[in-house]
Amino acid sequence: MCGIVGLAGVEDAALVRRMAGAVAHRGPDGEGFFVGDGVSLGVRRLSIIDPAGSDQPLRNEDGRVLTIFNGEVYNYRRLRPFLEKHGHSFRTAGDAETVVHLYEEYGDAGVHLLRGMFAYAVWDGRHRRLLLARDRLGIKPLYYVQSGARLAFASEIKALLAVPGVSRELDADALQLYLTLQYVPGAATIVKSIRRLPPGHLLTWRDGRVEVRRYWDLVLDEGECRVNAATAAEEFRGLLEESVMDHQISDVPLGVLLSGGIDSAAVTALLAGGGRVKTFTVGFDVAGAEGELAEARVVARHFGTDHHEIVMRPALADVLPDIVRMQDEPVADPAAVPTFFICKFASRSVKVVLTGEGGDELLGGYPRYGWLRLGERLRHRPRLTAATAALLRALPRELSAGRVVRRLDTLVGTAPLEDRHLDWVATMSGDVQRALTGDGGWGATSGFVRRLLHRVGTGDPVHALMYLDFNTWLPDDVLVKTDRMSMAASIEARVPFLDHRLVEFTAGLPASVKVKSLGTKALLRRALRRDLPAATLRRPKRAFLVPLRHWLRGELRDLVDAALTSAAARARGLFQPAAVARLLHEQRTGSHDHSRALWTLLCLQLWLDNVLDAPAAAHD
Amino acid sequence: MRLLLLTIDFPPARGGVQQLLAQLASGLARTWQITVVTPATPGDAAWDAAQPYAVIRSRPLAGGRPALAVLQVRAFVELLRRRPHVIVCGHVLLGPLCRLVSVVFGVPYVAMAYAYEIRAPRMRPIARLALRGARRVVTISEFGRRAVEAYGIAPDTVDVIHPGAAVGTAGPPAAALAEPAEARVLLSVGRLVDAYKGHDMVIRAMPLILVREPNARYVVVGDGPRRQYLDRLAASLSVSHAVRFVGQASDAEVDAWYRRCDVFVLAGRESGVSGGAEGYGIVFVEANLRGKPVVGGRSGGIPDAVVDGETGILVDPLDAADIADAITRLLGEPGLAARLGDAGRRRALDELTWPRYTERFARILAQVAAG
Numbered sequence: 001m002c003g004i005v006g007l008a009g010v011e012d013a014a015l016v017r018r019m020a021g022a023v024a025h026r027g028p029d030g031e032g033f034f035v036g037d038g039v040s041l042g043v044r045r046l047s048i049i050d051p052a053g054s055d056q057p058l059r060n061e062d063g064r065v066l067t068i069f070n071g072e073v074y075n076y077r078r079l080r081p082f083l084e085k086h087g088h089s090f091r092t093a094g095d096a097e098t099v100v101h102l103y104e105e106y107g108d109a110g111v112h113l114l115r116g117m118f119a120y121a122v123w124d125g126r127h128r129r130l131l132l133a134r135d136r137l138g139i140k141p142l143y144y145v146q147s148g149a150r151l152a153f154a155s156e157i158k159a160l161l162a163v164p165g166v167s168r169e170l171d172a173d174a175l176q177l178y179l180t181l182q183y184v185p186g187a188a189t190i191v192k193s194i195r196r197l198p199p200g201h202l203l204t205w206r207d208g209r210v211e212v213r214r215y216w217d218l219v220l221d222e223g224e225c226r227v228n229a230a231t232a233a234e235e236f237r238g239l240l241e242e243s244v245m246d247h248q249i250s251d252v253p254l255g256v257l258l259s260g261g262i263d264s265a266a267v268t269a270l271l272a273g274g275g276r277v278k279t280f281t282v283g284f285d286v287a288g289a290e291g292e293l294a295e296a297r298v299v300a301r302h303f304g305t306d307h308h309e310i311v312m313r314p315a316l317a318d319v320l321p322d323i324v325r326m327q328d329e330p331v332a333d334p335a336a337v338p339t340f341f342i343c344k345f346a347s348r349s350v351k352v353v354l355t356g357e358g359g360d361e362l363l364g365g366y367p368r369y370g371w372l373r374l375g376e377r378l379r380h381r382p383r384l385t386a387a388t389a390a391l392l393r394a395l396p397r398e399l400s401a402g403r404v405v406r407r408l409d410t411l412v413g414t415a416p417l418e419d420r421h422l423d424w425v426a427t428m429s430g431d432v433q434r435a436l437t438g439d440g441g442w443g444a445t446s447g448f449v450r451r452l453l454h455r456v457g458t459g460d461p462v463h464a465l466m467y468l469d470f471n472t473w474l475p476d477d478v479l480v481k482t483d484r485m486s487m488a489a490s491i492e493a494r495v496p497f498l499d500h501r502l503v504e505f506t507a508g509l510p511a512s513v514k515v516k517s518l519g520t521k522a523l524l525r526r527a528l529r530r531d532l533p534a535a536t537l538r539r540p541k542r543a544f545l546v547p548l549r550h551w552l553r554g555e556l557r558d559l560v561d562a563a564l565t566s567a568a569a570r571a572r573g574l575f576q577p578a579a580v581a582r583l584l585h586e587q588r589t590g591s592h593d594h595s596r597a598l599w600t601l602l603c604l605q606l607w608l609d610n611v612l613d614a615p616a617a618a619h620d
Numbered sequence: 621m622r623l624l625l626l627t628i629d630f631p632p633a634r635g636g637v638q639q640l641l642a643q644l645a646s647g648l649a650r651t652w653q654i655t656v657v658t659p660a661t662p663g664d665a666a667w668d669a670a671q672p673y674a675v676i677r678s679r680p681l682a683g684g685r686p687a688l689a690v691l692q693v694r695a696f697v698e699l700l701r702r703r704p705h706v707i708v709c710g711h712v713l714l715g716p717l718c719r720l721v722s723v724v725f726g727v728p729y730v731a732m733a734y735a736y737e738i739r740a741p742r743m744r745p746i747a748r749l750a751l752r753g754a755r756r757v758v759t760i761s762e763f764g765r766r767a768v769e770a771y772g773i774a775p776d777t778v779d780v781i782h783p784g785a786a787v788g789t790a791g792p793p794a795a796a797l798a799e800p801a802e803a804r805v806l807l808s809v810g811r812l813v814d815a816y817k818g819h820d821m822v823i824r825a826m827p828l829i830l831v832r833e834p835n836a837r838y839v840v841v842g843d844g845p846r847r848q849y850l851d852r853l854a855a856s857l858s859v860s861h862a863v864r865f866v867g868q869a870s871d872a873e874v875d876a877w878y879r880r881c882d883v884f885v886l887a888g889r890e891s892g893v894s895g896g897a898e899g900y901g902i903v904f905v906e907a908n909l910r911g912k913p914v915v916g917g918r919s920g921g922i923p924d925a926v927v928d929g930e931t932g933i934l935v936d937p938l939d940a941a942d943i944a945d946a947i948t949r950l951l952g953e954p955g956l957a958a959r960l961g962d963a964g965r966r967r968a969l970d971e972l973t974w975p976r977y978t979e980r981f982a983r984i985l986a987q988v989a990a991g
Contacts (some may be wrong), residue, residue, distance in 0.1 A: 082941055109827040112857075113941050215827070217856035223849040224815050231741075231894045508815075508849060 002027040002056070003487075004068040004142075004431070005159045006041040006121055008130045008205045009150040015163065016040035019152075019448050022159040025326070026070070026487045032056045033064060035053065037125050043068040048492055049076075049251055054094030060104055061089060064125040067095035067103070067445035070155055071118030071140045072245040072494070079113060082390055085104040096120075103131070107201055111215055115246070115500065119155060130205040134536060138199030138215040138359070138475025139499045141328075141483055145193050149208025155199075156328045156484075158611060167193040173444050175574065176437065180445035182332040182427045182600050183480070185472035187212075187242055190330055191612070199475045216500075218470050220456065220463035223508030236506060236595075243499035244270040247354055255280055255350040257342055257493075258307075260295025262524060262536055263356025263365070268303055269494055269531040271354065272510075273374070278350055280307040282342040285313045289547040291338070302533040314614060316557040318552060323355045324606040325614075332427065332596075332603035334546035336481045343489035351491055357482050358497035361469045362506050363524045364515035368424040369462045373419040375411040375420055376461040385412040417461060422466070429595035435579040436601075462511040548595040552587060560584070560598055563605040572608065575601070579618060621989055622702055623652040625712025626695050626718065628688070630658040630675075632667040636902045637734060640760075640783050640977075641710055642671075647978030649673045652985070655702050658710075659687050674773045692717050695763045699727070705989050706730065712737055715750020728755040728988050735899030735921055743895075747771065755988045758981065759902040763922025779984060782924060784974035785905040791876030799864075799880065803837045804951050805991075807881035808901045809874060811846030816896035818887035818917050818937050819850050825887075826859040828944035833951045836862060841877055843868040878910045883957070888917040889937035901925040904932065905972050908964025913957045915946045926937045931964035 003023030007016060013035045020031055020042035027044030034041045034057045043056040049072070073079070076095035079102065083544040084090070089195040095116075103108030103122045108131055117139035122131040132153055134142045144153040144488055145160050152163050171192040176183045184190050187198050195201055196535045200216035224232065244267055249255060255278035256271060258264045271277050279300050283293035293309055300307035316337070323340050324330070346353050360366055378385050389412045422442055430441035449468060456467035479495075486493035496502075506514070508521070516522040525537055552560060564568065564580050580601070586592040626643055629637040654673035660680070668675040678694035680687050691695050692714065699721055707729035709718040716730040731754035738747040751757055751771045757778045759765055765780050771915075799805060802874065808828075822838055829836045840850070840863065847865060854863040878884070880895055884907030888898035897920030904914045904925040916926040917937025928934040933946040950957045 078939075079941075090872050106828050106831050109831045112824070214858060219849065219852045219856045223820065223846060223848045225813060225845040225849075225854070227894070235891070235894075317648055 002046055002068075002070040003044045003155040003159070003193065003549050004042070004070050004119065004121060005152075005154040006039065006068065006130075006344055007150065007152050007163075008039050009208060010040055010152075011035050011038060012040050016042040018162050019159040020044050022162050022449045023154065023156050025156060025490060027475030028490050030055065032068075034068075034123070037123065039130065041066070041068050041123060043070075046351075046490060046492065047252075047491055048072065049249065051251055052090055053092040054096055056096065058092065058094075058097045058100050060100045065100055065104060065122065066125075067096065067120055069099055069101045069117060069120040070116065071120070071135065072249070072492070073098055073114050073115075073116045073118065074249055074499075075115040077249075083582075108204065108215075109132075111202065117495070117498075121153065121365070129208065132197060132205075133215075134197045134199055134201055136200045136500045137470070137479070137503065139479055139483070139495060139498060141480065142197040142513045143189065144197060144203065145195070146210050147193075151201075151205045151210060156330055157189065157194055161191075161612070165190075167281070170574075172610075176433070176440045176444040177448060178330060178332075178604065179264065179428065179433050179437065180422060180426050180442055181472070181477075182596070182603075183473075183477040183530075184329070185448065185476045186516065190607075197478075199471075205318065213607055218467060218503070218507055220460075220467050220507045220511075222510045224505070227509060229491040229513050229522070229526060232509050233523055236523055237527040238500075239499075239502045240266065240496070241270045243496040243502050244354070246499065247494045247496040250266055250352050252351040253278070253349065254352040254354070255346055256305075257281075257346065257355045258296045258299055259356060260292030260299065260536075260539075261356060261359075262521060262528070262532065262539065263359030263497060265299045265356075265532055265536045266297060266359070266524065266528050267354050267356055267560070268305065268529060269341065277303070277305045278346075279307045280342055280346040281307070281309050282338045282345070283311045284547050285311050285339070286547040286550050287320050289545060289550065295536070298535050300532055302536075308345070310341060312341050316555050320556070320559065320602075321606050321610050323488075324603055325483075325610040327480065327484045327607075328611070330607040331477055331480050332600040333477050333481050334596075334599055335440060335577075336485055336549050338546065339439060339481055339485040340488060342464070343486045343491055343493070347489040347491045353486065353491060354494050354496055355482060356479055356497065357493075359496045359521075359524065361466065361474045361478075362497055362503060363521045364462060364466065364511075365520050366469075367520060368421070369489060369515050370467055370520070371407065371411065372417065372420055372424070372465060373461045373511075376417065378411060388412045416450070417464070418446050418453055419522075421449060421465065422446060425473075428594070429602045432579075432583070432594070432597055436575045437583075438576055460511045462515050465508075466511075548599055549593060552598055556602075557588075560602050563609070564598075564601055566605070566609075568609060568613070569605055621652055621706070622650065623654045623706050623708065623985070624695075624699060624702060624704035625654060625708045625710060626691075626692070626714045627656065627658045628713060629711065630656060630661070632663045633661045636783070636900075637710075639902075641732075642979060643784060643974040645649050645673055646709075646980060647974060648982060648985070651754045651982065655698060655704070657691070657698050659691055662688070669746065688713060696721075699725075699919065701741060703727075706985055707918055708732065708781070708985075709750065709754065712743065712750040715746060715753065718755030719749060722753055722755075730754060730756045730984065730988060731759060733757055733759040733764055733768050735759075735761070735767055735897055739767050739895030739897065741895060756984055758984065761924035762884045763897070763921040763924070764899055771903075773901045779980070781977055781980050782972055783900060783902055783905075783966055784972050785902055785909055786974060787868075787875065787906075787909055789872040789875060791872040791874070791879065794876065795879045797876055797880050799837065799839070800978075802835050804833055804835050805877075805881040806836060806838045807841065807877055807884050807907070808838070808886050808949060809841045809877070809884075809906075810841070811842050812846040812850065812887060814896050815846070815888055816891050816898065816920075818889050819846070820853055821887045821889070821917075821937055821940060821943055822885055823850060823854050823857065823859065823863060823945060824851045825940040825944040825947065826862055827857055828853070828940060829947055829951075830859065832944075832948040836947075836951065838863045839866060839877060839881070840864065841874060842868050846850040875910075878907050878912065881912055882917060883947055884912050884932075885915040885943070885947060886917065886922075887915070887935065887937040887943050888919050888922050888938075890919045898922050905964075905968050909968040910963070911958075911961040911965045913960035914964065915950065927963075930960065931967055960976070 003026030005019035073095040119142040281296035283291035434441040900921040914932035
């Protein structure tokens, strides 16, 4: 686990050191540089496998091919003898060196043989060619800036902002996407000049020419067509167990972040075979919203883990700017806050944590999958939907604002799938967004979502939505949060549900095996029905409930007011001051709940203040 | 001596088991008086008329009665009419009937076992019943033998006889296949139904193969519900340009593809859960017959069909690098490819012929008939 940075077409030792300094938290255990051949590469290393060896950059036998690497290759012990058979000799005992030799053996296609999470750069001095690669699912980050014939890349945006001449102009479309979704999806970032290398993509640079291409995509289709639910569950369990085993490879202590939900419980169950596991759970000091402490305790007791709990009692207003800065990109996911605290807490006793991240996306854990499929089916029953719509319209106004009624309204409406989807996930209504920015509303986001939904090529709405989540929400929100918050604590988070073989198998199962009517995770519940406590199996899906409204009314109230109405915010002029004031007022009086909208605005403003507009020298 | 052959699968329906039983029946017809009882299938009248033995077809009743039940009733009637000395049970689903007859009337039976049908968990009770009542069990590979012995069957009553292979209808010239002359063709032949055939792993190996051999083309002959998935898989790995789905092909077309290919490959794997696996892999021998080297997944009965290092190369069916390595070696070393192909052809011509299969089977039947 590390941070990598580099420049192609530039030899600048001081600059690459400064860039590496901006990601120092990702690798406190060491650093390494290569400057020459017209390139500059730098790395900060957190040692997990082969702590004593494996200093980067790693080189091939003649020293002309070298790599800097962030992540873990879980199958390196299998790849090694294979490469040795082909005449390669290894100098280290670590996983990263396989990347160099795989490149020698298969060129860019070597990436197909890696199992794990990674972002790496290979400099091929023989052909004066740079290769950047990012793992299939986007677990590890990689950003780049192209400026003429030069290329700068880094694990985090902060390192790219340290490069002189990189424009800090915001991307207007990305801003609209951010406001609707709470993150910027796809290849763009909020900063116009900075691009994200999307998951499953390669970038090559040679003589100043850049080419980006896809090497992997998720195929949600019925590959296992003659499968029934029972055999699918059994095979799934076998693959998950194998993945959890592989994810234990480590030369340092390891634990599990236990949420109380079924995913992290499954990881704990499959890990429990090998000795006493350390588990960690975070809760809140808010009456009625304590989080998942009780549920996690059930799991911990069932497996007799070495369980640790922490209750957040932070001075949130003091910590939040730090969290936003460590998050690197503006991602207004409130779950980042507890994730930050649990990672800090776990880092006192372990250096690696396994999490249940990805389970919801892989197994259909979100209730909206089932509901939106129902909606698509109702389209073929126009009389029924018309009657329901009429009934809903006849309701008195006071009754029509409730959640259930709004859901039903979405279901029987005529809006296309992308807008129904946004209705479920958006941070703010199209009207609020239009009032804030003076244009747009959901327009940009709706178009973006529509294009992705059409790319999936399957008729099943559940699969279409899963494809969408795998290409947006998962890599650009969930995994950003997981990577940055764990790195902020200098620990490594691993996500066994996102082993690509497990993902490919599960994606190849009929949607009906994964999502049964309106229930969630039918497959996982079945696969682990003999392993997990009954209470955990029965527990319906609950969003990770962060007491956002409570915070905004209490300890964060002054910070929100100050940040959103500050001179800096007004000077930037992204939002109509009157619309902002109205949101704040309505929140204060309690007439409306704008918690998520305000949180989205707050995170953006804190990011502007602490990352984009902060002097570059401030990033040590 | 009279022999009754009961089977669910029989020509003109296509498939490996169908072909095997037809070859067996016509091979034995010289010394045995044979009656085959099997379900009706389109085009059966013309086919049956050309055979040197009697074929009784059970026709499904109106009202959608289960075809299997109808077949069993018909088989029972024929048993009473023909009073055979031995029964060959072509599928374990017909085993309970055979066992009943052997207990009540004392007519012994030889059970055929392939692999998948006795490994599937839902088939276990019926397979146990069928296998334990058989005087002898004949299977197609050592893998099949292990599956049979797992039911507690005494090893000395189990025989492995490798199926034969023969070149049937000669195909059109290679030009008809519309592949450029420089294309290096990797060929798979098989229905696209079950995941265990491993087409997906060959597609996953394509990016690696193309690094070494940019003219490599993977030609998939056969059709089925998995085709769309495999097609999309190729697209997801950006190798669509190098993968061609031919669909279902006639015997003549398949012959042409066998002759055109550089390497035949089927990276079959075992599914631990559903029991799915290649019981033998007659397609390997068919490719060998045309002098082609083969690459097979080390799983199921494939090691019986492919002699590693002699007629082909066995690979780890879950390891794309291993698959790519074997294929690129054969494409890059013409001497090796020719040596394996020649040895495969000799083995197919000398050892794996239908007359030899029938001969061994006949010996077993004679022993059974003699009590």
